[in-house]
Amino acid sequence: MESEDVVLALAALAQSTRLEVFRLLVKHEPEGLAAGDIARALAVPQNTMSSHLSVLSRARLVSAERSGRSIVYRAELSQFRAVMLFMLRDCCEGRPEVCAPLIEDLAPCCLPKPRKKAHV
Template identity: 60%
Template sequence: MEVNNAVASFAALSQETRLEAFRLLVRHEPEGLAAGEIARQLSVPHNTMSAHLAVLQRAGWVSSRRQSRSIIYRANLAHMNDTVQFLVRDCCAGHPEVCNPFSASSDTCANSQE
């Protein structure tokens, strides 16, 4: 991931509704949620939610597909992983044991969904 892409990704998540929407979609993987359902659960007007989802999609955080009359959004977990890896890639300065807590967090995520 390039620095400019990382900045754009972080900028997309730096707004409360967008961050909440992304976290909601992560919890609903792999099925995803319809745009209207996301708006309802977050108590956001539909047109406002559509604008937020468009920002997240342009930044790579979500993907969408049409299902009948609805648009179903899903979290892009590969993008999330790439972004986290971008953050920790150089943090260890040659000492990988420093970053072990970050690699263990993916195990925690998988266990918390059981």
Template identity: 55%
Template sequence: MEITTAIASFAALSQDTRLQAFRLLVSQEPEGLPAGEIARQLSVPHNTMSAHLSVLARAGWVVSKRHSRQIIYRASLSHMEAVVQFLLQDCCAGHPELCASLMDSLSGCEAVKAESQNSNGYLN
């Protein structure tokens, strides 16, 4: 990732509503949410939410797909991974053991997911 792309990505998330929308969409993976539902959950007017989602889409944070008359938005986890990799590219100056706690915290999603599954592998 180029530094100018990273800066544009950070700029897109540097607004309260957009950051909240992205975090909401991450929590809704892999199904995503319709734009209207995002606006409702964040108490934002639909046209304002549409503008915010456009900014996030241009920066690569969200992807959308038309489903009937609705547009379903999803977090772009691949973009998030690329940004995190950009941030960690020169992590710990060649001493990965210094980043161990950071890496453990990034793997926290798997632990939470495992805890929320029952013995049949279904989410509780």
């Protein structure tokens, strides 16, 4: 990943509405949300939301797909992952002890949920 791509992604997320859009789309993975639904959920006018979605799309943090009369947006988690990995690898400079506390903080929130046992 190039530094320019990371800057573009971080700049896109450095605005509160766009950050909320991305977070909302992550919660609705993998099905995504229609642009109008995103605008309503965040109480943002549709033309303003269109601008925000365009910025996130240029940063490759969201993708769009036409579904009938709607455009459904999805979070591009692989791009977000690449940005985060770039930041971690760059800041650690080969010293895992620098990033180990961050990784430990992330682990509890990212563990798979335990499966419920079936009653026999």
